[in-house]
Amino acid sequence: KFELKMNNLLSTTAKGYKTYVQTDKPIYKPGQTVRFRGFTVDATLKGVEERDGMSVSILNPDNIEVFAGKILAADRGMIHQGEFVLAEEAKLGNYQIILKGKRTVQCSFSVKEYVLPQFSAKIQDTRFPGPGDIGKEDTVVRGKISANYTYGKPVEGKVNLKFAVDNKSQQNYSGPYYFKETTATLVGGSAKWEVSSNAY
Numbered sequence: 001k002f003e004l005k006m007n008n009l010l011s012t013t014a015k016g017y018k019t020y021v022q023t024d025k026p027i028y029k030p031g032q033t034v035r036f037r038g039f040t041v042d043a044t045l046k047g048v049e050e051r052d053g054m055s056v057s058i059l060n061p062d063n064i065e066v067f068a069g070k071i072l073a074a075d076r077g078m079i080h081q082g083e084f085v086l087a088e089e090a091k092l093g094n095y096q097i098i099l100k101g102k103r104t105v106q107c108s109f110s111v112k113e114y115v116l117p118q119f120s121a122k123i124q125d126t127r128f129p130g131p132g133d134i135g136k137e138d139t140v141v142r143g144k145i146s147a148n149y150t151y152g153k154p155v156e157g158k159v160n161l162k163f164a165v166d167n168k169s170q171q172n173y174s175g176p177y178y179f180k181e182t183t184a185t186l187v188g189g190s191a192k193w194e195v196s197s198n199a200y
Helices: none
Strands: 010-014 017-023 033-041 054-059 065-071 080-085 093-100 104-111 119-125 140-149 157-163 180-186 190-196
Touching: 017 093, 017 104, 033 054, 033 093, 033 104, 054 080, 065 080, 140 157, 140 180, 157 190, 180 190
Parallel strands: none
Antiparallel strands: 010 017, 017 033, 033 080, 054 065, 054 093, 093 104, 119 140, 140 190, 157 180
């Protein structure tokens, strides 16, 4: 499945045509596959067929061409897709993809030795828009957690949640906090959680 990061989209415009090029990620590691696509639209935003395909050139950080080829649209469509496998010893730094069709456009991506995926997470008590409060009458607290990578793709996998009472009136308290833990599985970037509050 080819999912694209829409904010890595660059375009060029001239004489009523606009050509776009984009990659599926902004950062790659050596040995990974760079997936990209390009398409052209006219002044009415209608897709324009590039019958002869689009020429592609990829330049490494030293401005040396490491890939050259042509991509064609599948089934006489408007979207031209291609891919390029980075060598295990690929030079680190910023690369340029130059796409030539009716117009010429380019975009960049980075190659780094190790990329720690960055994501943001939001956790909430389903009773309230925010975390809410746990009352004495509450024996079970339920909620939802959602997480997405910075480039928009939802996070999949297991998450371990640890809860404790934050008693601000006991700032000098040096004893142990009583934690409650639960696990949940993120599907499509979200999961429901449940924890007993009896121990608090």
